[in-house]
Amino acid sequence: MTIQHLLRGKTIAFDLDGTLVDTAPDLITSMNWAMNQAGHPVTPAHIVRNRIGRGAKALLQTALQYHQINVAPPQIEKMLQMFLAHYAKTSTENSIPFAGAVACLRALQAHGATLSVCTNKLEYLTLPILQKLELLPLFGGVFCPDNVPAKKPDAAHVLAAIAPVSPKNALMIGDSQPDVASAKAAGVGCILLAHGYSEIPVAELGAELVLPGFDGLEAAILHCFA
Incomplete structure (x- = not known):
């Protein structure tokens, strides 16, 4: 052969x-953008990087847990939609x-x-x-x-x-x-x-x-x- x-x-x-x-740089940027839009602080990349394989919602949940912020499920869903909308526009920047x-x-x-x-x-x-x-x-x-x-x-x-x-x-x-x-x-x-x-x-x-x-x-x- x-x-x-x-x-x-x-x-x-x-x-x-x-x-x-x-893809971590663009995913984490979009996650932090959604967090910021909801009035929450940004999260260091190393806190969430190894959660990327679990999906966008898991990234948000990890960030919220890191800051000890309790958010109702409807608000998490709203943040998720903001995250995905931002990411769809910026997923190839970095x-x-x-x-x-x-x-x-x-x-x-x-x-x-x-x-x-x-x-x-x-x-x-x-x-x-x-x-x-x-x-x-x-x-x-x-x-x-x-x-x-x-x-x-x-x-x-x-x-x-x-x-x-x-x-x-x-x-x-x-x-x-x-x-x-x-x-x-x-x-x-x-x-x-x-x-x-x-x-x-x-x-x-x-x-x-x-x-x-x-x-x-x-x-x-x-x-x-x-």
Whole structure:
């Protein structure tokens, strides 16, 4: 088999936030904007960064808890809508691919792999980031919770992102517990990148392999299918 076909028939699904792209700066800016609009103080980035994988509401709840502020559920929902509206306009201002991401994706494509995005971010927030960073053409599909029947950690999300190949011919690349849980439930191997937003040390999450970042990922994927 030629080098161009080493990964032919294989699908590699990638998480977005904390795996492919460092979206924390724009997410935290929008969260703090919503907090400010509601009359609350801003929150240091390190307090909420590792909650990004849990979604926008979790970021707000973490910030409110940090400041010991009690807010009624309707007010949290109002803040959430302000957060998302602001983020939709500013999501590409400071978000960048992690070091080595683009080169790795292109190398995997050159080996014949099909690449997909498997993210819990809604499609209307995901596509502009991939387009602005010129990543979208590298992927055969983008699978978000509003265009598939489930979201991570549900196995159905990963299975949709790797279809039509079987789990043994796929891998999930992520940075946190929902990525591992969904991959395991789907029978798909999982590699975690430690540069992301995990609340729990990634070495404790039970992935097949943990890497510091994209350095070495291409070789690790080739080894998985050797």
